[in-house]
Amino acid sequence: MAAMLSFFQQIGSKAFLSLARLGRAHIFLLRTFGALPSLWGEFRLVIAQLFSVGVATVQIIAISGLTVGMVLGLQGYTTLVDFGAEDSLGQMVALSLLRELGPVLTAILFAGRAGSALTAEIGLMKVTEQLPAMEIMAVDPFKRVIAPRFIAGFISMPLLAAMFSALGIIGGYIVGVGLVGVDDGAFWSQMQAKVDFYDDIMNGVIKSVVFGVVATWIAVYEGYEATPTTEGVAKATTRTVVHTAFAVLGLDFILTALMFGGL
Amino acid sequence: MNQKAKMEIAVGAFIVFGILALLMLALKVSNLTILSGDDGYELKAGFDNIGGLKARSPVMMAGxxxxxxxxxxxxxxxxxxxxxxxxxxxxxxxxxxxxxxxxTSGLLGEQYIGLEAGGEEQVLADGDVLAMTQSAVVLEQIIGQFLFSKAAGDD
Known part of the structure; x- marks a missing residue:
């Protein structure tokens, strides 16, 4: 009886802790939104963050996008050629990249490259007591530290996802047309006939905007909430990557069902 | 060139290339170029059976x-x-x-509407209805008819 009660107590306390955490995360997000208007006129802060969040991620996005597109081209061709449908390769590569792989992989790579760095940076600011020091000097850390990073992630993600998809399609073109011999004209015309600007490209952009908000939110929140010790920052950085991956994959399913599933 | 200018150049290039990638997707990959700036005109046609025809299926004339x-x-x-x-x-x-x-384009391909020109002098205008139409060929019906005639012939 006592064992059973303690079992329920454990579940209850876990649930309570997660709910409290979720609540704090939302209060944090609202405070971030509240700090956004103060960025008007403080563009230097945002540009500095765009550099460390966006520009630094371009390299990994470019290489991944190109290779993912090349693999899609090769694998798609192997399957499609059995049905004599290799002309549809362009359509297959473009749709998989624009609808799913571009936004999702960009968000996960973003979490690994930029999100973890954001968490570690803010967490270390906490360890070295820079955040309390700011508050003592009547500088709001939300306006100075959190909001510029948040908006930089929000701007970067759709641009990075677009680069990923564009380079992926070029990668698919290099392999499909250059290597295995799909017809050049058929590759592009099949793609243009089947890819809709609003249904496919704009929905992909909406996805990457949502993922941008979520990934940056998790990254800055984990940093802000990190236990101010060396170990605490390490754990928070790991949590950023893992939670972002879960959140992005889960949200992607919901968004796909809403956009393309006919729900 | 100082550090600040370098950073600003990198950020500027990042934003420009991101927007260029979006533009490439819009202009080179999607159907925006096929549709943009050309509203065209509308015709209507009635069919007994359209098979797998959907909105956005192509309309072809002589290919x-x-x-x-x-x-x-x-x-x-x-x-x-x-x-x-x-x-x-x-x-x-x-x-x-x-x-x-x-x-149907190919054996398993998508379905499309093929137009065939007649010989009249007058031309079609917006909102006109095509009088002569031919429905989609439904494979199951053909197989059914074939089996039926085969069975009838065996007697």
Whole structure:
């Protein structure tokens, strides 16, 4: 009886802790939104963050996008050629990249490259007591530290996802047309006939905007909430990557069902 | 060049390349170029059976894409499928007695509407209805008919 009660107590306390955490995360997000208007006129802060969040991620996005597109081209061709449908390769590569792989992989790579760095940076600011020091000097850390990073992630993600998809399609073109011999004209015309600007490209952009908000939110929140010790920052950085991956994959399913599933 | 200028250049290049990637997707990859700036005109055609025809299926004439299907509805009086075709405005001299058929590209390919020009002097205008149509070939029906005639022939 006592064992059973303690079992329920454990579940209850876990649930309570997660709910409290979720609540704090939302209060944090609202405070971030509240700090956004103060960025008007403080563009230097945002540009500095765009550099460390966006520009630094371009390299990994470019290489991944190109290779993912090349693999899609090769694998798609192997399957499609059995049905004599290799002309549809362009359509297959473009749709998989624009609808799913571009936004999702960009968000996960973003979490690994930029999100973890954001968490570690803010967490270390906490360890070295820079955040309390700011508050003592009547500088709001939300306006100075959190909001510029948040908006930089929000701007970067759709641009990075677009680069990923564009380079992926070029990668698919290099392999499909250059290597295995799909017809050049058929590759592009099949793609243009089947890819809709609003249904496919704009929905992909909406996805990457949502993922941008979520990934940056998790990254800055984990940093802000990190236990101010060396170990605490390490754990928070790991949590950023893992939670972002879960959140992005889960949200992607919901968004796909809403956009393309006919729900 | 100082550190600050370098950073600003990198950020500027990042934003420009991101937007260029979006533009490439919009112009080179999607159907925006096929549709943009060309509202064309609409024709209607009724079919007994449209098979797998959907909105955005191509409309072809002599193998050239001249428009696309913009809408498919069922007419509740005649129980025909009424298909709205949006024809690009540069193809504005199709004869009045043009006929429409539903074809399949390849054995398993998608279905499209093929137009065949007639011989009349008058041309089709916005909102006109194509009088002569031929329904989609439904494979199951053909197989059914074949088996039926085979069975009848064996007696």
């Amino acid at each position: 050239v894409r001249v428009g696309q299907v913009s809408n498919v509805v069922l007419d509740l009086e005649s129980f025909e499928a009424v298909v709205t075709l949006r024809i690009f405005s540069k193809y504005n001299n199709l004869p009045k007695d043009t006929s429409a058929s539903i074809f």
